[in-house]
Amino acid sequence: MLETVWFLLWGILWAVYFVLDGFDLGIGTISPLLGKSEENRKAIYESMAPFWDGNEVWLITAGGVTFAAFPSTYAVMFSALYSPLMLLLFALILRAVALEFRAKLENAAWKKLWDGCLFLGSFVPALLLGVAFSNLFQGIPIDREGIFQGTILTLLNPYGLLGGVLFVLLFAHHGALWLCIRTGASLQDSSARMARRIWILLLAVAASFLAFTAQATSLYENYLSYPVLLVLPALAMAGLVLSRLSLGRRQWWRAWAFSGMAIACATLFGVVGMYPAMIPSSLDAAYSLTIHNSASSALTLKIMLAVALVFVPIVIIYQAWAYRLFLTRSAQQGTASGEAY
Amino acid sequence: MDPLILSRLQFAVATYFHFLFVPLTLGLSVLIAIMETLYVRKGDPEYRRMARFWGRVFLTNFVVGVVTGITLEFQFGTNWSGYSRYVGDIFGSLLAIEATAAFFLESTFIAVWALGWNRLSAKAHCVSIWLVAAASNLSAVWILIANSWMQHPVGYVLRNNRAELTDFWAVVSQQYAILTFFHTVAGAYVLTGFVIMGASAYHLLKKQHTSFFSRSFRMGLIMALIFSIFELVEGHLHGADLAEKQPTKLAALEALWETQASAPVYLLALPSPSNDGNLLQWGRIPGVMSLLAHHDPGATVKGLLDFPKEDRPPVLITFLSFRLMVTLGCLFVLLSLAGWFKRNKLQSSPGYLRLMLWATPLPYVACALGWTVAEVGRQPWIVYGLMRTSEAVSPVSTSQVAFTLVGFLVLYSLIGILAFWLMARYIKAGPEPEPITPGN
Numbered sequence: 001m002l003e004t005v006w007f008l009l010w011g012i013l014w015a016v017y018f019v020l021d022g023f024d025l026g027i028g029t030i031s032p033l034l035g036k037s038e039e040n041r042k043a044i045y046e047s048m049a050p051f052w053d054g055n056e057v058w059l060i061t062a063g064g065v066t067f068a069a070f071p072s073t074y075a076v077m078f079s080a081l082y083s084p085l086m087l088l089l090f091a092l093i094l095r096a097v098a099l100e101f102r103a104k105l106e107n108a109a110w111k112k113l114w115d116g117c118l119f120l121g122s123f124v125p126a127l128l129l130g131v132a133f134s135n136l137f138q139g140i141p142i143d144r145e146g147i148f149q150g151t152i153l154t155l156l157n158p159y160g161l162l163g164g165v166l167f168v169l170l171f172a173h174h175g176a177l178w179l180c181i182r183t184g185a186s187l188q189d190s191s192a193r194m195a196r197r198i199w200i201l202l203l204a205v206a207a208s209f210l211a212f213t214a215q216a217t218s219l220y221e222n223y224l225s226y227p228v229l230l231v232l233p234a235l236a237m238a239g240l241v242l243s244r245l246s247l248g249r250r251q252w253w254r255a256w257a258f259s260g261m262a263i264a265c266a267t268l269f270g271v272v273g274m275y276p277a278m279i280p281s282s283l284d285a286a287y288s289l290t291i292h293n294s295a296s297s298a299l300t301l302k303i304m305l306a307v308a309l310v311f312v313p314i315v316i317i318y319q320a321w322a323y324r325l326f327l328t329r330s331a332q333q334g335t336a337s338g339e340a341y
Numbered sequence: 342m343d344p345l346i347l348s349r350l351q352f353a354v355a356t357y358f359h360f361l362f363v364p365l366t367l368g369l370s371v372l373i374a375i376m377e378t379l380y381v382r383k384g385d386p387e388y389r390r391m392a393r394f395w396g397r398v399f400l401t402n403f404v405v406g407v408v409t410g411i412t413l414e415f416q417f418g419t420n421w422s423g424y425s426r427y428v429g430d431i432f433g434s435l436l437a438i439e440a441t442a443a444f445f446l447e448s449t450f451i452a453v454w455a456l457g458w459n460r461l462s463a464k465a466h467c468v469s470i471w472l473v474a475a476a477s478n479l480s481a482v483w484i485l486i487a488n489s490w491m492q493h494p495v496g497y498v499l500r501n502n503r504a505e506l507t508d509f510w511a512v513v514s515q516q517y518a519i520l521t522f523f524h525t526v527a528g529a530y531v532l533t534g535f536v537i538m539g540a541s542a543y544h545l546l547k548k549q550h551t552s553f554f555s556r557s558f559r560m561g562l563i564m565a566l567i568f569s570i571f572e573l574v575e576g577h578l579h580g581a582d583l584a585e586k587q588p589t590k591l592a593a594l595e596a597l598w599e600t601q602a603s604a605p606v607y608l609l610a611l612p613s614p615s616n617d618g619n620l621l622q623w624g625r626i627p628g629v630m631s632l633l634a635h636h637d638p639g640a641t642v643k644g645l646l647d648f649p650k651e652d653r654p655p656v657l658i659t660f661l662s663f664r665l666m667v668t669l670g671c672l673f674v675l676l677s678l679a680g681w682f683k684r685n686k687l688q689s690s691p692g693y694l695r696l697m698l699w700a701t702p703l704p705y706v707a708c709a710l711g712w713t714v715a716e717v718g719r720q721p722w723i724v725y726g727l728m729r730t731s732e733a734v735s736p737v738s739t740s741q742v743a744f745t746l747v748g749f750l751v752l753y754s755l756i757g758i759l760a761f762w763l764m765a766r767y768i769k770a771g772p773e774p775e776p777i778t779p780g781n
Contacts, residue, residue, distance in 0.1 A: 050456050053407070054449040057440060063414055064437035071429020071503075078418025078425075079735035085419055086745045090752055093408040097756055100404040104763055146422075147736045296430045297505040307438050315445045322449050325460055 002301045003291040006069040007278070009308065011271030013065055015264040017058035018129070018167075019174075022263055023256070024048040024055060026175025028095060028122020029168060030194060031115065034179070040187050041115065045102065047182035050326040052099060054319055056092070068304050072146065072294035073278040080140055080148035080279075081132050084155060088128045095121025126171045127164040131155060134163025134209075137270045138217045139280035144287050159216040166209050169202040170263050177247065177256040181327075192247060195255070199244050206240060206266075218280075219273030229272055236265035345734045347742040348420040351749060355412050356716075357709055358753045362406030362760075364708055367481060367526060368533025369399045370474035372560055377467040386775070391557060392470070393458075394772040395537070398764050400455055405760045407448070409753070420742065424723055424733035428504045431497055431512060432487055439483035447476035478526065485525055489518035491724050492715070493586045504727065517586055520579045521715075527572040528711060531673050532704035534565025538680065539701030540768040542694040545687055550771050555687055562684060566677040572670055577633065584634040584642070587725055589652060590718035592645045593659040595630050596622075604630040604642035612656040617646075651721065659718040666710040669703055676700055 027048055035041035067074040078085055094117040102114035138159050141149040176195035180188050210233060213219050223229050239262030246255035274280065278294060281287035295301065373392050380388035414436060417425050425433065453461070454469040461469065496511030497504040506512070541558035544550050583591040596612045596619055597604055608624025628638035635642070645653050676697065683690045723730040 050452045053404075053452055054445070056411075057445050057448045060411055060414060060444060061437065061440040063418075064433070064440040067414075067418065067425060067429055067433030068437035069433075071433050072426050074418050074429060074433065075422035075425040075735075078415060079420075079422035079737055082419050082735070082737045082741050083745075085415060086741075086748065089412055089415055090748055092411065093752060093756070096404055096408040097759075100401060101759065101763065104401075104766075145736075296434070297500075299509070300430045300434050300506045303506075303509050304434055304437060307441055311441045311445075315441070315449075318446070319449055322453050325453065325457065 002298060002305070003295045004276075005305065006065075006295065006301055007271075007275060007291045010062070010065055010069060010278075011268055013058065013062040014133075014271070015267040017055075017062050018171075018267050019260040019263050020055040020058055021052070022126075022171040022260075023174045023178040024052045025122045025126045026171035026173065027179060028118045028175070029126060029172045030176055030198075031122070032119050034176075034187065034190055034194060035115065038111075041111075043183045043187050044179065045099065045118075047179055049099065051323065053096075054322065056096075059092075065304075065308075069296055069301060070278060070289075070291065070294045071296060073289050076142060076146040076148075076279055076289055076294075077136070080142060080146075081135075081155070082148075083152045084128045084132055088125050088132075091121045091124035091128075093121075094118075095125070122171075123168065126168045130164035130167025131160045133167075133267075133270060135160045136279060137163070137213065137219055137274060139282035139288070141283050142279065142281045142287055142289075143283060146287070146289065149283065159212055162205065162209055162212055166202075166205050166266075169198055169205055170259075170266065173198045173202050173243075174256065174259045174263060177243070177252060177259055180247075180252040181256060188252075192250070195247055196244075199240070199247070203240060206237065210237075213273075217273070219270065222273050222275060232265050232269040232272060236262050236269055239263075239265060344420075344737055344739050344742045345731055347739065347746055348734050349730065351420060351742060351746045352413075352416055353716075354746070354749050354753065355409065355416060356712065358749075358757060359406065359409040359413055360708055360712060361705060361757065362402050362409065363481075364529030364532040364704070365402050365536060366399070366406050366477050367529040368564065369395060369402070369536075370470065370477050371530075372533060372537065372564065373399060374467070374470045374474045375560070377463075377470055381463050381467050387553060387556070390772045390775070391553065394553075394767075395557070396455070397767045398540075400451070401760055401763050401767075403451060405756060412749075420735050420737070421723070421733045422735040424728065426503060427728055427733070428490075428494075428724060431490060431494075431504060431506045434506070435483055435487035435490070435512075439480055439487075443476045443480040443483060447473055447480060450476070481526055481529075482522055485522045486513055486518045488715075489515065489521045492521070492719055493517040494724050494727050504724075516582060520575070520582055523575050524572065524579050524711070527568040527575060528704070528708055530568040531565050531572060532708060534561040534563075534568070534677070535673070535697070535701055535704045537561025538565065538697045539699075542698040543768065544771060546691060546694050546698065548688070551688060553772055558680075558687060559684060562677060562680045565673065566681055569670065569673040569677050573674060576667070576670060581634055581636065587719065588643045589645065589648055589654055590659065590714075591634060592643060592648075593654045593656045593718055594663045594714070596656055596660045597630060597642060597644045598646045599644040600641065600647050601644065602631065602641045603628040603639050604634070604644075606630045606633075610660070612660050614657055616650065616653055616656055654718050654720045659714055662710040662713040662717070666707050666714060669707040669710070672700075673704065673707070 027044060031041070031044050035044050066077065098114040098117035098121055102111055102118075132155075135155050135157075138157075141154060143149055173195055176191045176198060179191035180195065183191065239258045243255045243258035243262060246258060276290045276292065277288045278291060279289040296304075373395050376388050376392040376395070379385070380392065417432075450469045450472040454466065454473055457466055457469060490512055493515065494504065495515050496506060496508035498507050499505075538558050538561040541554040541561065544554040545558065580591065580594065583594070592598075595606055596610045598618055605625045605627045606629040607622040608626070610622040611620045612618070613620045631640040631642055632638045634640065645656065679693060680697070683693055687694065719725055721729050721731070723733045
């Protein structure tokens with residue numbers, strides 16, 4: 001029971017991370033296309049400046065919770081996916097540094113360097129997270145001891161790559177919508193146009209991913225046993241459609257929220273489909289890591305649950321406050337430019 | 342080269358680098374909070390300029406500290422999966438609590454503080470930096486509890502092929518953790534004081550912004566003075582605690598090989614690289630080590646030869662790091678005391694100011710040495726007496742680890758150089774011009 005609760009919390013943490021950091025990863029990914037003028041590039045950076053750091057902590061928490069609640073899963077997941085995870089880390093470091101360093105010097109080459117790093121540091125994590133998660137959905141070749149028996153090429157299989165593309169598009173779409181909310185007229189129009197274009201691709205990739213999932217994974221088994229769960233992929237698709245409809249009506253907030261719903265439900269669709277496995281083994285189902293054979297002791301799970309029940313609501317309250325602080329006022333003040341650093 | 346050596350190197354690189362940025366985050370957040378509080382209470386705009394000036398240095402330092410911290414969390418899984426499995430029940434939960442209870446707070450409010458100057462009232466803005474300061478120091482609490490558990494595991498039972506938690510309170514309240522916390526944080530505050538004094542000395546030597554930097558210098562001085570003296574006393578208690586909890590590390594600190602009563606300290610000693618004795622030792626002062634370790638000059642102290650060779654830490658590194666760290670610690674006290682007597686005539690003491698300018702990097706060296714003592718001195722154990730480092734390493738290929746090690750070295754060097762260069766640039770540029778007084 002405790003394990004199941006933690007499994008759900010684990011899935012929700014990843015979903016929240018993808019929804020929040022998803023938009024700034026997406027903005028970075030489309031920034032070379034939208035940031036034609038220095039003014040636009042500045043607006044792009046300012047659209048995420050107050051938020052990205054707080055967003056990224058959800059990744060650290062998702063990682064930390066995997067470590068705390070399911071240590072064996074943490075050990076196998078991170079060592080099996082060694083190279084992609086290290087690449088992801090390097091990319092995230094570059095992104096953070098780009099966001100911090102770019103404005104520090106008035107020099108075109110300097111700014112260009114960090115613009116490049118922002119793109120790489122956003123696109124690469126989006127792609128790798130997609131590759132990593134779809135490989136988990138599919139199962140990876142781990143043996144009885146949890147030792148990974150493949151190479152990085154094993155992970156770059158068609159299903160994994162399709163998952164990577166899906167994540168990149170989901171985030172890019174999400175990011176374009178955030179720019180619609182946050183930026184002034186000129187960039188808003190081009191962002192909205194970009195969101196519409198990405199949306200068509202996204203719909204096609206999402207539909208193929210759902211179909212490919214039936215062939216490449218056993219995720220649907222849980223859905224066949226409990227058809228009511230099919231509400232998750234249905235909501236994910238509905239989120240995409242409603243997001244497009246809201247975008248057409250220039251209801252930016254609503255479009256962004258529906259896109260967030262699509263990302264969250266897509267993540268949960270994968271996670272719930274895996275239950276009770278966390279890392280299915282493609283060699284032998286008996287080697288799979290499940291919530292039962294990888295969970296922490298009951299005492300640790302209980303303490304962690306108490307910590308989560310106390311602190312997560314507090315975190316949500318002050319993060320929501322911080323979002324409000326930087327959103328509401330900036331609408332009155334036009335842009336956030338010239339503030340502090 | 343096997344994955345074990347490479348993984349250790351990689352972890353060392355990641356930790357040393359991370360800890361180039363952590364101490365200043367811990368101390369400077371507190372000092373900036375004090376500056377802003379003074380501004381709110383006294384209304385003197387110079388304090389606000391001080392908070393903003395040091396804030397720019399702080400923010401650059403902070404971001405690099407954060408991103409390199411994420412690496413460390415991930416490395417437990419990527420490079421030390423044996424460890425993660427074996428002790429995740431305890432160690433993992435401490436890291437997760439740190440993220441949930443402290444790191445969220447820090448990361449959210451650092452943005453509120455940095456970008457919120459015009460959006461918040463002066464008071465609310467001041468509260469936000471206090472939250473950042475509290476959260477970063479609270480982060481240190483959890484991380485150091487986790488580290489202390491590796492040094493002195495308590496509150497667990499071995500079950501299901503791993504260490505399982507039985508007593509959470511024992512883990513979080515153990516003396517080793519408390520001593521480690523005070524030692525590390527006091528060191529961080531000394532470092533912060535020296536950075537502030539060094540940077541202020543630069544401007545005072547040039548006779549520019551003198552009021553601004555005299556004030557800054559004094560704040561740094563008070564911090565450095567209090568905590569360098571505190572550190573000396575606390576460091577001694579920390580060492581004495583080792584006698585009971587990590588006898589091999591204690592013996593390595595003084596290169597004591599034979600178990601003996603009235604154990605001596607040698608003014609000069611050099612352990613052999615083969616880890617079985619001293620190449621030379623000179624200036625024997627009997628009883629001092631017994632006194633330091635057990636507060637009794639006649640007490641018996643265990644020597645390294647009483648432990649099997651495979652259980653001894655690399656004595657040469659531990660011993661030299663410890664000696665140098667203690668020497669630096671004493672030097673910090675002397676430099677701070679000298680500053681206290683010169684506090685009212687700083688501008689007429691160019692010699693002292695120059696000294697303090699050049700002393701700025703020394704606390705960084707001392708912090709790195711401190712970690713060397715703590716971590717190399719714990720070897721060959723990853724969890725003292727419970728799990729060997731060699732059992733903890735991940736089953737990953739040498740090439741993967743070698744490749745990422747090179748990646749870390751290149752990426753970190755570039756970022757490190759840029760970050761320190763930027764910080765030096767801000768400091769040289771000096772504070773913002775004084776605001777035009779209202780009515781003009």
